[in-house]
Amino acid sequence: MSGPSQPIFRFAPSPNGYLHIGHAFSALFTHHWADALGGVMLLRIEDIDTARCRPEFVDALLEDLAWLGLSWPEPVRRQSEHFDDYARAAKTLREQGLLYPCFCSRAEIRAAAGESTDPEGAPLYPGTCRGLGPTGRAERLASGAPVQWRLDMERAIAAAGPLLIRETQPDPSAPLTVRPADPARWGDVVIVRKDTPASYHLSVVVDDALQGITHVTRGMDLHASTDIHVLLQALLGLPSPVYCHHELVLDEAREKLAKSKGSESLRALRAAGWTAVRVRKELGF
Incomplete structure (x- = not known):
């Protein structure tokens, strides 16, 4: 090809x-x-x-x-x-001790987040289930309660080290620039959803690597998501494309x-x- x-x-x-x-x-x-x-x-x-x-x-x-x-x-x-591809990536993160189960409902998250929001304006998850000990997690998992798996952002950033985003402006002749990523502003993002074995963030990173994507062009509404993507790429040992974000219609x-x-x-x-x-x-x- x-x-x-x-x-x-x-x-x-x-x-x-x-x-x-x-x-x-x-x-x-x-x-x-x-x-x-x-x-x-x-x-x-x-x-x-x-x-x-x-x-x-x-x-x-x-x-x-x-x-x-x-x-x-x-x-x-x-x-x-290709759900198996995403499940394998999630397993890798889990084995690194970077994922934890979350049982909170959306209403519970909204109530606990207060005025805190992520870059997209959604309630910022306050890490409620991160504090569950091994026994508490095992009991909740055994109960069959709906569960999603979140990235322990503090541990993930420590494991990945400094992160840089390679990007360029919306012009093929524009020079390449490099800027630091700031995934901490997202809090403990969901990596495996309750209803499917992946989140957008995990699946897109895995797919880009498997398909050999060298350049990602997308709307400015996904600009902040790049922080999460370069973090996951670092944690999973995947290459990071060049990013370009265009204005929205x-x-x-x-x-x-x-x-x-x-x-x-x-x-x-x-x-x-x-x-x-x-x-x-x-x-x-």
């Missing part, structure tokens, strides 16, 4: 709804970068959330991307087919487009008479 020195990019949508114009921008942006650097863009289906992701949305996104004139090598990696209220808000889909624009050429022109491609 590619030589060892060829840049490898990826566009990785989640099939939990129809793609909107913000997704189109991200896909076209990534394709533009891959073209400019003589690389290749892979497509990855990030469907670890089997409750929300549906086959019809996979079919729709493949159709939408082809309509935009994009292509990608086959086969396409689908996360739901906003709606009339200057808010981020989102499937959950019902932002107008590419399919709806196509039904309204938009052409792929018009979409590309509107987005600067």
Whole structure:
């Protein structure tokens, strides 16, 4: 598919709804970068959330991307087919003593967090279950209570040592820069969810390594997540790509487009008479 020195990019949508114009921008942006650097863009289906992701949305996104004139090598990696890969990575972290079981509900976390929030504005987990001793953890696990596994951030940072993020600006000719990561601001993040054997953070890091991704281009809404990703890469002995974060396409209220808000889909624009050429022109491609 590619030589060892060829840049490898990826566009990785989640099939939990129809793609909107913000997704189109991200896909076209990534394709533009891959073209400019003589690389290749892979497509990855990030469907670890089997409750929300549906086959019809996979079919729709493949159709939408082809309509935009994009292509990608086959086969396409689908996360739901690779849970064993994520389980092995979680096992490695567990064996390092870096994961602990958490039994808290969302309501309990909100109540305990107070005004403290993570970089995304969600309640910052206060480490409630980190204080459970071996007996308490064993009893709760034996009870069959819903459990997720969190990263002991303090121990993880100590184990990883200083962390640097290699990144560049949204221009293929921009120089590479290096900055320190600050994963501590995230607190003890979830690594294995209650409903699936991975979190977004774990699965994306494992996938990027397995697919040989050299460059990650994505929206600014994931900029802070890079702190967690370079930490996990260090802990798991995985390579760290170059990161580039682009501005987001906003709606009339200057808010981020989102499937959950019902932002107008590419399919709806196509039904309204938009052409792929018009979409590309509107987005600067």
